[in-house]
Amino acid sequence: MHDVIIIGAGMTGAAAAWAAAKRGRSALVLEAGRLHHRRGSSHGTSRIFRTVNESAKYSRMVHRSQGLWREVEQESGTSILRMRGALDFGPTRNVDSLYAAARRSGTDCELLTAEAAQERWPSFRFPTAVIHHREAGTIDPQAAIRAMLDIAIDNGAELRTSTPVLALREEANGVLVETPSGTFRGRTAVIAAGPWLPELFAATFPDVPPPMVTVNEQNVFHFRQRDPEEQWPVFVYKGGLQLFALPSGADGGSEPAIKIGRHNPGKVVTPDRRDGVPTAENREIITRFVEEHVPGLEPTPVGGDACLYTITRNDDFILDRIGSIVVASPCSGQGAKFMPVVGEIIAGLAFENAPADPDFSIPTHAQQPITAAR
Numbered sequence: 001m002h003d004v005i006i007i008g009a010g011m012t013g014a015a016a017a018w019a020a021a022k023r024g025r026s027a028l029v030l031e032a033g034r035l036h037h038r039r040g041s042s043h044g045t046s047r048i049f050r051t052v053n054e055s056a057k058y059s060r061m062v063h064r065s066q067g068l069w070r071e072v073e074q075e076s077g078t079s080i081l082r083m084r085g086a087l088d089f090g091p092t093r094n095v096d097s098l099y100a101a102a103r104r105s106g107t108d109c110e111l112l113t114a115e116a117a118q119e120r121w122p123s124f125r126f127p128t129a130v131i132h133h134r135e136a137g138t139i140d141p142q143a144a145i146r147a148m149l150d151i152a153i154d155n156g157a158e159l160r161t162s163t164p165v166l167a168l169r170e171e172a173n174g175v176l177v178e179t180p181s182g183t184f185r186g187r188t189a190v191i192a193a194g195p196w197l198p199e200l201f202a203a204t205f206p207d208v209p210p211p212m213v214t215v216n217e218q219n220v221f222h223f224r225q226r227d228p229e230e231q232w233p234v235f236v237y238k239g240g241l242q243l244f245a246l247p248s249g250a251d252g253g254s255e256p257a258i259k260i261g262r263h264n265p266g267k268v269v270t271p272d273r274r275d276g277v278p279t280a281e282n283r284e285i286i287t288r289f290v291e292e293h294v295p296g297l298e299p300t301p302v303g304g305d306a307c308l309y310t311i312t313r314n315d316d317f318i319l320d321r322i323g324s325i326v327v328a329s330p331c332s333g334q335g336a337k338f339m340p341v342v343g344e345i346i347a348g349l350a351f352e353n354a355p356a357d358p359d360f361s362i363p364t365h366a367q368q369p370i371t372a373a374r
């Protein structure tokens with residue numbers, strides 16, 4: 001019998017396996033697809049890492065994550081975090097309150113007028129004041145998953161890809177998991193199924209109200225840097241539009257590019273029923289933004305992609321337990337940066353009977369309805 005059976009080998013499942021290994025617990029990771037497949041939320045080589053957060057709680061979590069990412073890098077000999085700095089701007093970005101929150105949490109940052117920022121980053125045209133923070137950059141999700149799983153496997157974990165979990169249920173002494181290639185038993189289980197959470201949850205807990213989440217398709221586009229040598233920061237813009245941008249890494253092709261994504265609520269889909277093609281409308285909106293505000297980029301995208309956000313009310317994570325089964329979805333387009341801490345919280349719930357944090361409880365219809373994404 002395994003100490004824990006983890007369902008899903010995206011970033012959450014990998015972080016859970018890594019945290020189990022750190023505690024000397026045996027883990028079996030079951031992944032429906034191939035490792036690093038592109039149909040969920042964790043594919044590719046770039047996500048934003050930033051310690052700035054208006055919530056004191058998430059800010060503490062991300063500061064702790066930063067140290068743990070460095071541990072994972074050291075133990076695995078892999079490069080995961082690349083610090084580039086970050087800029088926040090835009091008419092509704094509330095730079096003053098974000099700056100105050102960043103200072104309170106000890107984040108190394110400065111508030112610049114549009115003119116001062118313009119002088120330092122001539123590749124932009126800033127419409128407002130700008131926050132610059134240094135403890136920010138990119139995370140490579142593919143490298144992170146590989147590194148965390150390798151550490152787990154070196155410590156006795158087992159990974160089975162192309163092994164979809166068909167059914168999961170509690171038994172007297174733990175959990176029973178059914179797959180096409182056999183039945184497995186564990187003391188506990190972790191559902192880390194990303195956008196497939198609603199369907200696996202409904203099949204596992206037919207008598208529990210389903211978690212109130214929506215799955216949205218988000219579009220990103222890659223724009224070539226005019227100067228391939230320029231070191232770009234990541235940036236977040238909020239006006240009528242909400243955009244995030246970061247160096248594309250390998251996702252943008254062989255020449256350096258910047259990936260820009262739209263954070264506004266996207267098309268509501270299910271993971272198995274969507275076309276996965278970025279829309280012409282988003283392409284045009286983001287291209288117009290580049291023309292207006294980012295003259296350091298060629299304004300014709302050289303590539304685009306669509307991936308899945310799982311969104312809760314208020315963008316909070318789901319890290320909860322029902323009986324012996326942990327339900328984990330660090331979602332809403334911001335989970336990647338927190339993953340080592342998420343792994344620790346999952347391990348606390350699975351092995352140490354830690355109480356679930358009410359902020360991360362499974363959202364139900366009895367609670368507030370989902371609001372628009374950040």
Ligand SMILES: Cc1cc2nc3c(=O)[nH]c(=O)nc-3n(C[C@H](O)[C@H](O)[C@H](O)COP(=O)(O)OP(=O)(O)OC[C@H]3O[C@@H](n4cnc5c(N)ncnc54)[C@H](O)[C@@H]3O)c2cc1C
Pocket residue numbers: 007008009010011012013030031032033039040041042043046047048049163164165166192193194195196200218219220244261306307308309328329330331332333334335336337338
């Ligand atoms: C476009 C986009 C941009 C983002 N940008 C950022 C960012 O800049 N910064 C940041 O911090 N975060 C960001 N995120 C969020 C972050 O990427 C996600 O929080 C994270 O990848 C979620 O990982 P996951 O493991 O929970 O889900 P997934 O990666 O989707 O993994 C779930 C896995 O479970 C498997 N699975 C499902 N059902 C079963 C089953 N029945 N049996 C076996 N396996 C199953 C799936 O095949 C899948 O591999 C972004 C997300 C997206 C989509």
